[in-house]
Amino acid sequence: xxxxxxxxxxxNAERYIAYCLDSVLKQTFSDFExxxxxxxxxxxxxxxxxxxxxxxxxxxxVNQENQGCGYSRNNxxxxxxxxxxxxxxxxxxxxxxxxxxMYYFASTYGADMVCCGMESExxxxxxxxxxxxxxxxxxxxxxxxxxxxxxxYRVYYxxxxxxxxxxxxxxxxxxxxxxxxxxxxxxxxxxxxxTVIIKExxxxxxxxxxxxxxxxxxxxxxxxxxxxINHICYVYGMVDDNQLKKYIRRKVIPDLLKPQLGFCRDADxxxxxxxxxxxxxxxxxxxxxxLIHISGSGLKKxxxxxxxxxxxxx
Numbered sequence: 491x492x493x494x495x496x497x498x499x500x501x502n503a504e505r506y507i508a509y510c511l512d513s514v515l516k517q518t519f520s521d522f523e524x525x526x527x528x529x530x531x532x533x534x535x536x537x538x539x540x541x542x543x544x545x546x547x548x549x550x551x552v553n554q555e556n557q558g559c560g561y562s563r564n565n566x567x568x569x570x571x572x573x574x575x576x577x578x579x580x581x582x583x584x585x586x587x588x589x590x591x592m593y594y595f596a597s598t599y600g601a602d603m604v605c606c607g608m609e610s611e612x613x614x615x616x617x618x619x620x621x622x623x624x625x626x627x628x629x630x631x632x633x634x635x636x637x638x639x640x641x642x643y644r645v646y647y648x649x650x651x652x653x654x655x656x657x658x659x660x661x662x663x664x665x666x667x668x669x670x671x672x673x674x675x676x677x678x679x680x681x682x683x684x685t686v687i688i689k690e691x692x693x694x695x696x697x698x699x700x701x702x703x704x705x706x707x708x709x710x711x712x713x714x715x716x717x718x719i720n721h722i723c724y725v726y727g728m729v730d731d732n733q734l735k736k737y738i739r740r741k742v743i744p745d746l747l748k749p750q751l752g753f754c755r756d757a758d759x760x761x762x763x764x765x766x767x768x769x770x771x772x773x774x775x776x777x778x779x780x781l782i783h784i785s786g787s788g789l790k791k792x793x794x795x796x797x798x799x800x801x802x803x804x
Contacts, residue, residue, distance in 0.1 A: 497527070499529055501556065503533075510579075519587075560663075560664030587692070604652070604687075605644075605652050607646075607693070608695055634679035635737065716772045769798065
């Protein structure tokens with residue numbers, strides 16, 4: 491049985507999937523399996539995955555109809571045999587010692603989750619050598635705090651910077667939406683996982699102009715983003731911890747509303763009014779649930795939100 495299961499959802503990823511897989515297969519830690527979930531790709535992705543599978547028995551390929559990234563990760567998790575889980579996007583890569591370092595901290599400190607830093611320019615960090623026992627770290631049971639506070643130690647929403655104990659994730663699934671990462675992270679944090687955070691940049695992400703997060707603003711983008719926010723509200727409605735709930739209201743939700751306002755401002759003129767109307771109705775829903783506050787949003791944004799609720803919402 492492998493120690494680690496690396497789950498890679500792939501949809502039309504022929505340009506980057508080899509780069510991604512090569513970074514995993516070159517790891518200094520070798521006791522792992524790779525579960526590649528081909529999510530109904532229409533290009534050569536499946537052919538490339540099968541080629542890697544023939545060359546290395548640790549690479550397993552799952553072929554499915556298109557269900558989205560979140561469901562692909564969930565399906566990969568169900569097939570995973572490792573004690574630890576790592577979700578890697580098909581256009582991203584990892585430092586050669588990523589698995590070695592993350593496994594060291596997870597196993598040494600009995601952590602439910604280990605988090606590292608991320609970088610878009612791997613050439614700056616990919617050749618650094620690390621001695622895991624010499625790396626400075628922070629141990630916390632409140633990783634939610636480090637999702638918003640930008641300090642030396644930070645928990646990013648991106649799943650590519652997180653390494654999980656498999657058993658810990660058994661009841662947590664990714665939602666089916668275009669922005670499932672932040673809702674999954676917040677749900678994980680709601681359980682107060684024993685978390686190790688290191689600042690070393692061991693995860694390398696690729697900025698793609700056609701990706702969900704960097705695509706042109708359209709109404710679906712607002713709906714998908716709000717699905718993530720709504721899931722967070724549901725999860726924390728079940729949490730018996732007033733401090734965590736307060737932090738969601740005053741810090742996390744205001745932080746997540748900023749991109750939505752940006753989507754409206756950046757939308758094409760012909761759909762901008764519709765975008766603001768959709769956002770205004772979402773704000774109205776949150777306001778009626780006592781989730782819009784001056785202390786969290788700041789006076790300027792609070793006044794903008796109240797204006798949109800008053801004049802743009804249905």
